[in-house]
Amino acid sequence: MSSVEVLSPPRAETGGGGLVRRSDLRLLGSELRLVMTRRRNIAMLVVLALAPTVIGIAIRLSRPSDGDGPPFLTSITENGLFLVLTALVASLPVFLPLAVAVVAGESVAGEASTGTLRYLLVTPVHRARLLAVKLSAICFYALVATLTVAVVGLVVGGLLFGLGDMTLLSGTTVGVGEAMVRALLVSLYVAAMLTTVAAIGLFISTLTEVPLAAMSATAITVVVVQIVGAVPQLSAIHDWLFTNDWLAFAGLLRSPVDTGPVVEGLAVQAAYVAVFSALAWARLASKDITS
Amino acid sequence: MSLTATATAGTGVDTGLRLATKGLTKRFPGGQVAVDDLDLAVPAGAVYGFLGPNGSGKTTTIRMLLGLVAPTAGRSWLLGEPMPKAAASVLPRVGALVEGPAFHPYLSGRDNLRRADAADRTVDPATSSRRVGEALERVGLAAAATKRYRVYSLGMRQRLGLAAALLRPRDLLVLDEPTNGLDPQGTREVRTLVRELAADGTTVFVSTHLLAEVAQICSHVGVMSVGRLVAQGAIDEVTGTAASRVRVHSRAPGDAAAVLHRLGLGGVSVEPGPAWSSSDGVDGHHGHAGQAVADLGTADPSTLLAALVRADVPVEQFVVERPTLEDLFVALTGEGFDVER
Numbered sequence: 001m002s003s004v005e006v007l008s009p010p011r012a013e014t015g016g017g018g019l020v021r022r023s024d025l026r027l028l029g030s031e032l033r034l035v036m037t038r039r040r041n042i043a044m045l046v047v048l049a050l051a052p053t054v055i056g057i058a059i060r061l062s063r064p065s066d067g068d069g070p071p072f073l074t075s076i077t078e079n080g081l082f083l084v085l086t087a088l089v090a091s092l093p094v095f096l097p098l099a100v101a102v103v104a105g106e107s108v109a110g111e112a113s114t115g116t117l118r119y120l121l122v123t124p125v126h127r128a129r130l131l132a133v134k135l136s137a138i139c140f141y142a143l144v145a146t147l148t149v150a151v152v153g154l155v156v157g158g159l160l161f162g163l164g165d166m167t168l169l170s171g172t173t174v175g176v177g178e179a180m181v182r183a184l185l186v187s188l189y190v191a192a193m194l195t196t197v198a199a200i201g202l203f204i205s206t207l208t209e210v211p212l213a214a215m216s217a218t219a220i221t222v223v224v225v226q227i228v229g230a231v232p233q234l235s236a237i238h239d240w241l242f243t244n245d246w247l248a249f250a251g252l253l254r255s256p257v258d259t260g261p262v263v264e265g266l267a268v269q270a271a272y273v274a275v276f277s278a279l280a281w282a283r284l285a286s287k288d289i290t291s
Numbered sequence: 292m293s294l295t296a297t298a299t300a301g302t303g304v305d306t307g308l309r310l311a312t313k314g315l316t317k318r319f320p321g322g323q324v325a326v327d328d329l330d331l332a333v334p335a336g337a338v339y340g341f342l343g344p345n346g347s348g349k350t351t352t353i354r355m356l357l358g359l360v361a362p363t364a365g366r367s368w369l370l371g372e373p374m375p376k377a378a379a380s381v382l383p384r385v386g387a388l389v390e391g392p393a394f395h396p397y398l399s400g401r402d403n404l405r406r407a408d409a410a411d412r413t414v415d416p417a418t419s420s421r422r423v424g425e426a427l428e429r430v431g432l433a434a435a436a437t438k439r440y441r442v443y444s445l446g447m448r449q450r451l452g453l454a455a456a457l458l459r460p461r462d463l464l465v466l467d468e469p470t471n472g473l474d475p476q477g478t479r480e481v482r483t484l485v486r487e488l489a490a491d492g493t494t495v496f497v498s499t500h501l502l503a504e505v506a507q508i509c510s511h512v513g514v515m516s517v518g519r520l521v522a523q524g525a526i527d528e529v530t531g532t533a534a535s536r537v538r539v540h541s542r543a544p545g546d547a548a549a550v551l552h553r554l555g556l557g558g559v560s561v562e563p564g565p566a567w568s569s570s571d572g573v574d575g576h577h578g579h580a581g582q583a584v585a586d587l588g589t590a591d592p593s594t595l596l597a598a599l600v601r602a603d604v605p606v607e608q609f610v611v612e613r614p615t616l617e618d619l620f621v622a623l624t625g626e627g628f629d630v631e632r
Contacts, residue, residue, distance in 0.1 A: 023412035030409035038397065115393025119455065122357045122389065123410040124382040289359040 024129065031137040035103060041141065044099040045148050051095060052087035052153035056080075060160045079164045080157025081176070084183045085253075087153040088146070088190050092246055096145055096190070097197045097222040103141045104201020105215030107134040108284065112209040112291040127284050135202050135277060142194035150187040154180075170254040182252055189249040189262060196242040196269045197222055199276035206283040209291045242272045309335050309463050309494040310356065314365035317351050325351040327518040329365065333496055333511065338489045340505035340526075341498040343515030344624050349498045350390050352515070353467050357387055370462055383413040386461040388469055392452025396441035400432055400451050403440055407455045414459055426454040431480065445472035453481070464488060466497045470504060482508050502616045512616070516624040530619055535587040537595060540608035544581035547604045554598055556585040580607075587611060 035041055059076050075082040108131075111117035120130060157163070166179035174182070201218040208214050222243070228234055229241045238244050245265030251258035310333035317326040326348040333339045343349050354360040356367055358375035367374045372381045394403040404423045408414060414422075427433045430450040435443070443451065449472050456464060469485075470478045485495055485508050499505060505512060506526070513523040522529050537556070539547040544561045552559045562582045592611045599606050614622075 023414075023416070026409040026416055027412070030406045034395065034398075034406065114395060115391070116395060118354075118359055118389050119387075119393055119407065120410055121359060122382055122385070122387050123407065124358070124378050125410050126379065286361075288361060289354070 024133070027125065027129075028133050028136055031133050032140055035137045035141050036144070041099075041103060044102060045145060048091060048095055048099060048145055048148050049152040051091050052083055052149055053156050055087055055090060056083050056153070056156040056160050059083075075167075076157065077161055079166055079179075080159070080161035081154065081163055081166055081179050081183055083157030083161070084150050084153035085186060087149050088186060089247065091149050092190060092193070093226060094223075096142070096149070096194055098219050099145050100138065100142045100194045100197045101201050101218035101222065102215045104138045104198050105205050105213075105218050106211045107138060107202055108205040108280075109208050109211040109214040110205075112289075113211055115291060117291060118289050121289060128281060131202065131206075131277065131280055131284060135198060135273075135280075138198040138202060139191075139195050142198055143188075143191040146187050146191040146194065150183065154183070168253050168255050169250060172255040174255065185252045186249045189252060189265070190246075192266055192269055193242075193246045196272040196276070199273040199280070203276045203280040203283065206280050206287070242268060244268070307335055308368070309333050309337070309370055310339070310368070310465075310496055312352075312356070312365060312367040315352065315355060315362050315367055316364040317348075317355060317360065318363040324518055326355065326362075329520050330523075331367075331513060331520065332523065333494060335494055336489065336492060337511045338485060338495045338497065338509045340509035340512040341496060341515070342500065342502070342505060342512055342620060343498075344500065347515040347624070348518040349515055350467060353387075353389055353465055353498060356465065357382070357385070357389065359389070383411060383459075384462040385465060386456030386458075386463070387465045387467075388452045388456050389465070389467050391468070391471065392448045392455075394440045394448070394451060394455075397439060399437045399439055400443065400447075400454075401427065401436040403451065404455060404458065408458050411459070422458055426457045429457055429484070430454045446474060446477050449473055450477070453484070461493055464493055464495045464497075466495065468499055469497060470499070470501065478504070502620055506616050514620065514623050521623045522619070526616075530613055530616060535614065536612045537585050537587045537590075537592060538608075538610040538612055539583040539599065539604070539606060540580070540610075541583065542580050542605045542607065544583045546602065547583035547599060547606070548585070550599050550602045550604055551583055551585040551595065554590065554595060556588060556590060556595075558584075558586040560584050 056076070076086060108117065111120060121127065125133075154163075163176050163179075165173050165175055166182070167173045168182075197218065200221055201214065204217045204221075205211070205214040225241050226243050229238055229243050245261065245268050248261035248265040251261045310331060312329050312331040315326060315329040315331070316324070318324050329348075329352060331352075341349055341352075351360060355362045356369065356374065358378045361375075369377075369381045369385055374381065394400075395406070398406065401423060404426060405419065408419045408423060409416075424433070427436050430453050432447060432450050432454060435447060440448070440451070449469070453466075453469060456466070464485075466485075470481050473481060482504065485497065489495055489508075489510075497509070509526055511524065512526050512529050514521050514529075536558075537551070539551070541547045544563075548559050548561050560583075562584055592609075596606070596609050599609070
């Protein structure tokens with residue numbers, strides 16, 4: 001009987017008020033502090049910062065010829081801003097999702113393994129509220145991780161190659177100011193792509209009390225989806241894969257901005273986030289907490 | 292023997308009870324019945340000792356009471372409100388220690404309490420650091436407040452768990468094995484703490500298997516055995532139900548036994564006792580001192596004593612032996628040392 005009661009949404013609690021109250025922000029603040037001050041999570045940001053640094057130095061030393069390596073690579077020597085884009089493209093398939101998978105896998109399973117989950121729930125923290133706070137904190141970490149890559153790319157690129165006007169994919173040239181705005185939009189788009197990883201990780205994290213299992217399962221999911229996306233024989237389902245639109249930010253580098261693929265990419269992630277958040281909720285709401 | 296309380300009338304619940312269950316049952320997916328048809332009744336102001344051997348269903352019961360585990364059947368109330376429906380409004384008034392303390396190992400004791408306080412949406416954030424400081428002070432952890440939880444000893448961890456339960460005034464405390472891992476001083480401090488809290492009007496529900504502790508601080512007890520509640524009530528009431536015996540030390544134990552027998556007491560016997568009055572007795576009498584022993588039953592001890600004196604039995608000591616909690620516990624839950632399932 002009470003699984004139904006546990007499932008019922010939070011009622012107007014003491015003092016009433018809207019869905020989110022100031023006191024909820026306290027828990028979110030505590031969660032953000034927990035995620036952002038954890039040494040392992042900081043260490044992952046340091047590793048992510050190494051990606052643009054290493055790429056920048058390598059290019060500076062070797063000056064590759066046309067056609068080699070990832071997109072934008074040859075343009076870097078002309079404009080350090082391209083290092084931002086190169087670093088993001090290089091980090092997106094593995095490094096960024098891996099970092100997010102670690103934080104997401106830890107989220108609920110970590111609390112379950114230390115036993116703090118039971119104390120949060122008897123405080124009480126409503127199970128839906130807990131998931132909302134956890135998902136927000138993971139997404140915040142994803143944003144910080146992406147911006148780390150972008151900002152370090154900007155600094156290293158600026159130092160090694162200088163910053164200048166940028167020639168967009170559509171051929172028009174824009175000034176440094178607008179180019180930086182475009183780079184910021186690309187970063188935000190990349191961070192948005194990681195919200196699906198966050199939601200999948202959150203769901204998997206509700207399935208186990210072993211954080212490491214949740215982390216690796218999430219990371220493996222992301223890798224497998226990308227492999228499926230790379231197999232031409234499976235092209236029928238490619239449009240359904242959440243990784244399919246990850247590089248659609250090219251539309252942001254055109255003038256005028258081509259919003260079509262960007263909006264589609266965001267919509268796909270939103271759908272995935274909705275589905276996996278709902279699954280996480282269904283799982284946690286009915287779960288007996290015996291950890 | 293079962294002393295199930297009659298406080299839960301019909302399908303409702305006595306609002307005077309701070310904690311109550313009716314028919315509470317938990318059957319785990321494997322088919323194992325962890326808690327079977329439990330009717331708990333904890334009156335306001337009680338210090339309720341929840342006893343039972345390991346694996347008797349105490350922790351599962353506590354988890355159901357706090358809404359962590361969904362019962363298979365039955366209902367429960369905290370502070371007169373149905374659980375888990377009223378969890379949002381009731382649980383802030385309930386401090387809990389469930390199956391040992393649990394905190395983030397890489398945060399300090401103080402930061403862990405801050406996080407616990409931040410999770411409570413019903414408290415005033417402005418008073419947070421003061422309350423955290425007071426809670427640490429109260430459990431004697433102020434000096435270790437900035438150390439990381441991972442370097443805390445078991446006793447310090449237990450204290451931090453108690454501090455979290457005391458972050459704000461509570462109407463009910465649910466404490467699962469609160470003295471686990473504490474040294475004798477720590478155990479004493481917890482005992483004092485529980486007494487103080489009870490004196491302030493907090494109802495305390497404490498699960499333990501340390502019977503000496505229960506006898507010292509509890510006003511009520513409930514005894515679990517293999518998922519069922521086998522006894523419950525005020526502590527005198529519960530221990531009183533086990534057979535009390537009357538023991539008469541006398542120089543003429545045979546005469547005493549005869550009187551007891553005449554008064555209708557069962558199980559009368561004579562035991563040769565130590566001639567305790569002879570060594571330094573005023574009259575220096577060296578008789579065949581001994582003891583007459585009988586089951587008290589429903590007899591009134593004062594009537595017995597008067598009858599013995601009227602019959603000129605030289606009574607030197609008259610003792611009514613109430614069974615100890617330990618006798619009762621073993622009688623109810625079995626002598627065996629094995630885990631029952």
